[in-house]
Amino acid sequence: MQQTGFTISTRGQGLYEFTDEITAWLRDTGVQVGLLTLFVRHTSCSLLIQENADPEVQGDLRAFFGRLVPPTTDPSMSYLRHTYEGPDDMPAHIKAAMMPVSLSIPVVDGQPGLGTWQGVYLFEHRDAPHQRQVLGHLTS
Amino acid sequence: MQQTGFTISTRGQGLYEFTDEITAWLRDTGVQVGLLTLFVRHTSCSLLIQENADPEVQGDLRAFFGRLVPPTTDPSMSYLRHTYEGPDDMPAHIKAAMMPVSLSIPVVDGQPGLGTWQGVYLFEHRDAPHQRQVLGHLTS
Amino acid sequence: MQQTGFTISTRGQGLYEFTDEITAWLRDTGVQVGLLTLFVRHTSCSLLIQENADPEVQGDLRAFFGRLVPPTTDPSMSYLRHTYEGPDDMPAHIKAAMMPVSLSIPVVDGQPGLGTWQGVYLFEHRDAPHQRQVLGHLTS
Numbered sequence: 001m002q003q004t005g006f007t008i009s010t011r012g013q014g015l016y017e018f019t020d021e022i023t024a025w026l027r028d029t030g031v032q033v034g035l036l037t038l039f040v041r042h043t044s045c046s047l048l049i050q051e052n053a054d055p056e057v058q059g060d061l062r063a064f065f066g067r068l069v070p071p072t073t074d075p076s077m078s079y080l081r082h083t084y085e086g087p088d089d090m091p092a093h094i095k096a097a098m099m100p101v102s103l104s105i106p107v108v109d110g111q112p113g114l115g116t117w118q119g120v121y122l123f124e125h126r127d128a129p130h131q132r133q134v135l136g137h138l139t140s
Numbered sequence: 141m142q143q144t145g146f147t148i149s150t151r152g153q154g155l156y157e158f159t160d161e162i163t164a165w166l167r168d169t170g171v172q173v174g175l176l177t178l179f180v181r182h183t184s185c186s187l188l189i190q191e192n193a194d195p196e197v198q199g200d201l202r203a204f205f206g207r208l209v210p211p212t213t214d215p216s217m218s219y220l221r222h223t224y225e226g227p228d229d230m231p232a233h234i235k236a237a238m239m240p241v242s243l244s245i246p247v248v249d250g251q252p253g254l255g256t257w258q259g260v261y262l263f264e265h266r267d268a269p270h271q272r273q274v275l276g277h278l279t280s
Numbered sequence: 281m282q283q284t285g286f287t288i289s290t291r292g293q294g295l296y297e298f299t300d301e302i303t304a305w306l307r308d309t310g311v312q313v314g315l316l317t318l319f320v321r322h323t324s325c326s327l328l329i330q331e332n333a334d335p336e337v338q339g340d341l342r343a344f345f346g347r348l349v350p351p352t353t354d355p356s357m358s359y360l361r362h363t364y365e366g367p368d369d370m371p372a373h374i375k376a377a378m379m380p381v382s383l384s385i386p387v388v389d390g391q392p393g394l395g396t397w398q399g400v401y402l403f404e405h406r407d408a409p410h411q412r413q414v415l416g417h418l419t420s
Contacts, residue, residue, distance in 0.1 A: 033281065035281075049323065050373060051323045054362055056361045057362045057373055060361055060362050060373070061374060064349070068348075099377055100380070103381065104317045104382045106283055106317065115323070118323055139419055
């Protein structure tokens with residue numbers, strides 16, 4: 001059983017991949033078979049496993065959720081009350097409810113058991129730059 | 141490895157925090173480092189980690205999902221067929237698909253490794269009062 | 281600690297239950313108390329725990345998400361750019377972001393600790409038939 005922390009620097013809304021950092025940590029532990037759990041310690045960003053082949057997928061994900069949950073300055077969102085932290089704040093909490101805060105990935109042959117096209121991302125929902133903390137826990 | 145059950149009494153749609161119950165159980169186990177998994181044994185409510193500072197966030201979350209997935213009496217939902225358990229039932233199943241049924245939280249220094257503003261909630265999607273069962277599993 | 285793989289054959293969008301395969305594997309392991317984690321190795325389908333009583337629930341879930349995230353041929357989706365893999369592809373990635381890629385279920389008395397009405401499903405988001413791979417990991 002081992003734990004670590006990952007820090008992801010974000011510069012506005014969008015997906016930030018950190019698959020390589022995870023794979024490197026697993027290699028350092030030497031664990032061949034186990035269960036890796038990731039947990040993000042914030043309520044305005046998400047963890048996401050998504051396609052890492054075509055970068056347009058990442059842009060489209062951001063665009064879709066930006067339309068499904070627009071800023072609170074949008075007239076359609078005028079019923080929301082938690083607005084004093086900025087027009088991107090309450091939408092960020094809503095998106096954080098719709099997408100994962102924790103992910104569990106079996107470790108096989110010393111690697112995260114991801115499919116061919118899967119990468120691990122932090123999905124930032126705020127406009128301002130942030131330092132995001134993700135806990136990693138490895139059961140072996 | 142230890143297991144427990146939490147029972148959360150709900151009185152209509154909304155978020156019910158039970159972070160303190162989780163923290164108390166962890167303290168009783170004496171475990172300092174581990175992985176806590178929560179699993180809700182129902183298909184019409186969710187587990188959620190959300191901001192525990194401003195209660196308006198919880199009201200806004202309920203309002204947003206209530207508009208995204210309105211009762212089946214709403215004309216926009218007339219295509220749905222599973223309506224005999226009440227107008228709030230099928231929307232509850234849909235919301236239960238969009239938000240977590242299980243959460244995994246690393247345990248650090250005998251505490252759930254939550255961020256400063258994170259609380260653990262049961263999000264009730266039904267109108268009638270319910271007794272909701274959540275399984276807790278601690279790997280150490 | 282044991283691992284396995286499940287293969288689910290899909291024939292278009294919809295929910296495919298595999299609770300029985302999971303229960304049979306658990307029985308074969310002989311493990312009475314533990315934690316079962318499922319992880320799907322794709323970015324265009326999801327894992328879902330849902331009601332297994334009325335099949336109309338499954339049809340309604342498919343219908344709701346099909347309207348929330350219509351094919352890219354729908355005029356409302358014309359802003360999406362990742363369209364060359366077919367009109368159902370980018371919507372599949374979006375749905376895969378909104379619903380679980382991993383699930384963790386406590387094992388109690390040698391059974392998955394599911395509630396009375398809970399079944400485990402693969403939710404296929406693509407139109408064409410696929411062979412979907414799900415990793416199973418059992419901590420005991």
